[in-house]
Amino acid sequence: MESQDLRIFKCVAETKSLSKAAGVLGYVQPHISQRIKKLEEELGIKLLTRTNRGVTLTDEGGALFNYAQRILLLMEEAKAEVNPNKFRRFLIIGASQTVSAIKIPSLFSSFLKEHGDIEVKIKTDRKQALQEMLSYGEIDGLFLSGTYNEAQFERVYRYAEKMVLISPLYEAREEKDQPTLLINSDVNCIYRNRLLEFSKEHHIHKASIMEFDSLEAILQGVRDGLGMSVVPASVVKSRGDIKSIQYQELPEDVHIDFVVKKGKQRSQSLKKFSRFLGSL
């Protein structure tokens, strides 16, 4: 009985299927079938009852499953103990408010479904501060948009997001010559810059500007008729805000990049996360 047998068996127990387990582990189904068979022969006991729609654990299989979990966890722990830098099981990922608010929650929830043993922390800060953290190794990776220090960082994933210009509904709108611009206080924020650009394009010169450091505050400001802003499309689309806010899609996409430090040894967890992003 090798630890690999336990990994395979654990996966079979969890998926309740030889073929599903094969899929998850990246093997071909007959291999799983044979490994389990061999394990059963070695232990001298049936671990699974095979049915035409999957398998279920026998009592002994259940007992082995418990042990398998404990043993495999201990092996992970051992690796983490011996070389914490390489095998630690948590990730610290940086992201701006706008990115973290929208994409991150769903992203990590599906990541964690596959890798339940990895802990994830999100650090939200200004783009510049986050880059410094990544540079000093305080965080493992960083979601950002726009330019970044390409000498130091390396992009491992990119996705595109629509931007929308949001403004108050007519009823809520305050009466003024020029609208107020509600922007993020981070001077590197791509949405902030897009809004300022937009105001130039439309010759809104004397607009008053309010800075916020939270996305929620900006949205509430728009709802209350305070002024207009630019945010990721998914912010308004994923909420009930469609009724309380008027929005208009901007023609170009914003690209969100996930970058890591160049040259640095990547932890197992970071590798898994990168692989996960690549598989999307």
Next chain:
Amino acid sequence: MESQDLRIFKCVAETKSLSKAAGVLGYVQPHISQRIKKLEEELGIKLLTRTNRGVTLTDEGGALFNYAQRILLLMEEAKAEVNPNKFRRFLIIGASQTVSAIKIPSLFSSFLKEHGDIEVKIKTDRKQALQEMLSYGEIDGLFLSGTYNEAQFERVYRYAEKMVLISPLYEAREEKDQPTLLINSDVNCIYRNRLLEFSKEHHIHKASIMEFDSLEAILQGVRDGLGMSVVPASVVKSRGDIKSIQYQELPEDVHIDFVVKKGKQRSQSLKKFSRFLGSL
């Protein structure tokens, strides 16, 4: 990192030597060297410091050693839990008083040096009773001498032992026509029978007979001048009894056999014990 790597590493840590570990595990030395090297590369850390006379653990190696012990123990536990009959880690061995007194202690002490995880119990009883126990599966194996039920049992090991006729020193001897015979109360005891045979050979017909069920009692009886007996040579040789007892080696050896039940599935522990006996 596979469990096999941990087994190898554990053995290296215990023997403090790659070549010794290779010997113990039945591998060739370069293989151990490569496995450890690969493990170190995988973990990204040195586990051993190599010297010209063996190896010592680094701090990280020590940490891994702790985990390895726990993990491997858990794996043994898992097997024992899933199929207790096959993987239980204790043996119950039967032996007559005469055998158990002499050979067993040293035998098991060296067996346990190699297999510290196996528990051993010795059951001492009459030869017939022990054979019944073996037949009913109450014991795993049995040391005996002379004939046994060959249809049911199978010999896996045999060793020869000298017999000695012991008698009191001249000073202690009681004055009688015929000596008293001190014999084991087990009618199947080979020493008992040898003594009775001896007495016939020497035409000692009217000897009085005393039966004892303990070897110690017989020895003490001889010391006290009560009479003569036949015991394994090692009994008198391994003690300080050479001065208090007079002895004479008998010409033929007695053969002690270790037998197990035919056809029965042998537990891992029993297999290990048989292999150990074979290696003597």
Next chain:
DNA sequence: AGAGAGGTATCATTTAAAATGATATCAGCG
């Protein structure tokens, strides 16, 4: 009843890893 979907089992074959054998290297010791 027949065809298809979705699962497991079997088996011959390929591929990768374990294990070996021969040999090199290094340090200590008489």
Next chain:
DNA sequence: CGCTGATATCATTTTAAATGATACCTCTCT
């Protein structure tokens, strides 16, 4: 200096893992 007793390297063999093709079973849908 040459021997001993240890580890390292490397080409080779042997063994085990993994695959691909295919068979088989049972349930479902038409």
